Amino acid sequence: MILQLLFVLMAIIIGARLGGIGLGVMGGVGLGILTFVFGLQPTAPPIDVMLMIAAVISAASCMQAAGGLDYMVKLAEKLLRKNPSHVTLLSPIVTYLFTFVAGTGHVAYSVLPVIAEVATETKIRPERPLGIAVIASQQAITASPISAATVALLGLLSGFDITLFDILKITIPSTIIGVLVGALLSMRVGKELVDDPEYQKRLAEGLFDNKKIEIEDVKNKRHALVSVLVFMLATVFIVFFGSFDSLRPSFLIDGSVVKLDMSSIIEIVMLSAAALILLLTK
CATH class of the missing domain: 1.10.12 (Lyase 2-enoyl-coa Hydratase; Chain  A, domain 2)
Structure with missing residues (x-):
């Protein structure tokens, strides 16, 4: 073994x-x-989970092709650079929101270099905002209504009269509170950067690259904004369908009424969102 x-x-x-x-x-x-x-x-392979992931990734890929993710990263960069002294508190909020909206923690990768640079320029240990930012992006997976983890939990609890809203009203507040507490504690991790002998040594040896990370502006902001709005609207629809059983289509099968399961709804809504983004943003 x-x-x-x-x-x-x-x-x-x-x-x-x-x-x-x-x-x-x-x-x-x-x-x-x-x-x-x-x-x-x-x-047996988890086909429903695989199809849900494929559908969400398809919609996220269309949003990225339209510049939606770049648009979100640019907004995050502006927020962090305008408030550099609060980077340890703001960075986990940014990565949390990224994952919450997209349903996967991978979307947070692109903003990590900006977090590290802003922290270094402000003489804040980069490990403070970076550590809690990565944790926040993973915590948001359990709170995101379109993540595979949330949908799998909803399926496990389907026989206990528990809706998606019941899950989210527990996971969202608890993860946000946990992330904020972690951010406050992260502010005391390690020595201050100016007092760190290793940092001072590397600074004296000129080992730091002063080249700034610049995220290019989105070429078509209108298309990018439309793609983000469509994706977020799809997420809202999924929350409503998962929270109110009466909104879900029902079918008469062998004399009994069967509601359309949430995995199928997520696949349909996300693939439709991907198609709509393609049509609207070309």
Whole structure:
């Protein structure tokens, strides 16, 4: 079992280093080793979760192609640069909102270099805002109405008369409070940058690159804004469908009324949002 775990961890590490689709394909390599070498029987793949992820990524990809994500990052950059002294508090809020809207923590990556630069310029230890910003982006996954984790939990609780709104009214406040408390505690992590001997040593040796990170303006702000609004509107629709069963389509099957499940609704709404972004922003 330990050897099997080592192979799984190795596949994950290599996939993470490859980045992008590398994590997915290395997962296939790990599964192949467990199946053909160790003789373990694979379980049924989580098709609903995979389709939901594909639908959300399709909509997010269209939003990115229209400049929506770049537009959001530009707004975040302006907010952080206007309030550099509060970067430790603002950075986790920014990454939390990014993940909450998109349903995945990967969208927060693009703003991390800006956080590090603003913190360094303000003589704040970069690990303070960076650490809590990454944590906030992952905490938001459990609060996002379109994340696979939230939908999976909704499916597990479907027989207990619990709606999506019931889940969100617990996960959203609890994660926000936790992130803010973590941000306050992060402000005291380590020595102040000006008092850190390692920082002073590297500064004296000229090892710091003074080149500023500049995020280019979005070429078509109108298309970018439209794509963000469409994506957010789709998210709102999903919250409503998940919170009020009466809004979900129902079908008469074998004499019993069956409501359309949330995984199908998320797939339909997000693919429709992707199509609408394509049509409106070309």
